[in-house]
Amino acid sequence: MLTSKLFGTLNNRLVTAYTIENAHGLRMTLLDYGATWYALEVPTHTGHQNIMLNTDLAGYAEPTGYFGKPLGRVAGRIGEGQLMMNGKPWPLPANEGTTTLHGGPHGYSTLWWQATPANDHVTFTRTIPSSLDGFPGDLTASVTYTLTDSDEVHIDFTGTSPEETVFNPTNHAYWNLNATDETIENHELMVAAPQRFEAPLSKVPTDHLLDVTGTPFDFTTPRQMGPQLAALRDTPERGIDDIYYIGEHDADQPVATLSCGDLGVEFYSKRNALILFTANKFGDELHFLEKKSRPYVGVALEPQTAPHAVVNPDFGDIRLAPGETGQAQLRYHFTY
Numbered sequence: 001m002l003t004s005k006l007f008g009t010l011n012n013r014l015v016t017a018y019t020i021e022n023a024h025g026l027r028m029t030l031l032d033y034g035a036t037w038y039a040l041e042v043p044t045h046t047g048h049q050n051i052m053l054n055t056d057l058a059g060y061a062e063p064t065g066y067f068g069k070p071l072g073r074v075a076g077r078i079g080e081g082q083l084m085m086n087g088k089p090w091p092l093p094a095n096e097g098t099t100t101l102h103g104g105p106h107g108y109s110t111l112w113w114q115a116t117p118a119n120d121h122v123t124f125t126r127t128i129p130s131s132l133d134g135f136p137g138d139l140t141a142s143v144t145y146t147l148t149d150s151d152e153v154h155i156d157f158t159g160t161s162p163e164e165t166v167f168n169p170t171n172h173a174y175w176n177l178n179a180t181d182e183t184i185e186n187h188e189l190m191v192a193a194p195q196r197f198e199a200p201l202s203k204v205p206t207d208h209l210l211d212v213t214g215t216p217f218d219f220t221t222p223r224q225m226g227p228q229l230a231a232l233r234d235t236p237e238r239g240i241d242d243i244y245y246i247g248e249h250d251a252d253q254p255v256a257t258l259s260c261g262d263l264g265v266e267f268y269s270k271r272n273a274l275i276l277f278t279a280n281k282f283g284d285e286l287h288f289l290e291k292k293s294r295p296y297v298g299v300a301l302e303p304q305t306a307p308h309a310v311v312n313p314d315f316g317d318i319r320l321a322p323g324e325t326g327q328a329q330l331r332y333h334f335t336y
């Protein structure tokens with residue numbers, strides 16, 4: 001069942017919130033501004049509990065947090081703000097030094113989308129002219145969020161362009177499964193990846209894969225996050241902000257699982273990589289509705305084709321031929 005209501009006003013435009021509730025009382029709320037995933041509420045014996053970090057409209061308009069936002073056309077970092085298209089450099093607008101991060105300054109997360117609501121899903125659509133986001137080709141894009149009666153959220157992305165372009169979207173939801181104001185240090189995490197990409201401080205990945213076995217980055221079997229993060233506290237990153245390389249895998253097996261007490265999320269994706277970000281440097285500059293902002297207040301898991309595919313096809317193909325429809329799906333299964 002879907003309901004909608006006025007959420008607020010941003011830059012003199014009305015923002016609408018859409019809430020879908022499934023047969024078990026699981027609820028998903030979305031905003032048309034940014035095609036944002038605002039909340040996921042699980043029914044508990046004391047009422048509904050939101051398990052995503054969420055903020056107010058000023059927080060969603062702020063360009064660097066990406067709370068619950070879709071990231072596109074290309075998630076992750078493109079170094080030196082440029083693509084190679086048919087052997088020629090294609091300069092992109094940068095939004096982190098010389099790097100183009102999460103679709104750049106005018107990526108999916110910053111845009112207004114047209115919502116088409118239905119009983120169990122909302123489709124957000126729009127055209128993104130090349131002149132707007134700086135990527136090659138005008139992109140006709142959609143992001144559909146579906147809540148199923150099997151307690152899953154599916155996010156389906158499509159994109160098509162009359163000219164050759166690149167397409168590698170994902171979603172940047174942050175999770176915190178605590179009912180009280182605690183961090184994710186008490187969560188158990190599994191990431192089905194034995195390797196992560198080497199990256200310098202710019203975080204633009206290199207060709208080199210590092211084995212995680214026996215290091216604080218190793219979540220190949222479920223591990224409590226606190227001790228792993230404590231072991232990284234004195235590193236420049238002060239936690240995890242890494243691209244894990246999953247490689248070929250069975251799409252029916254979760255690429256990651258996150259749990260805390262009775263609550264859990266399983267993440268499914270056919271794609272070969274996942275960014276894991278533990279909000280290492282979050283502080284008072286951010287404001288969440290149900291949690292105090294501080295390091296490790298949430299964890300983002302962002303399945304995608306390895307961002308390094310942009311420069312090295314050995315790590316995947318994110319190119320979209322003219323007229324071809326690019327598709328990507330993220331799947332989340334909730335237990336409660």
Ligand code: GAL
Nearest residue numbers: 064065066203241275277302
């Ligand atoms: C992550 C990225 C982090 C940070 C974050 C947004 O995907 O790896 O470095 O930019 O998004 O705050």
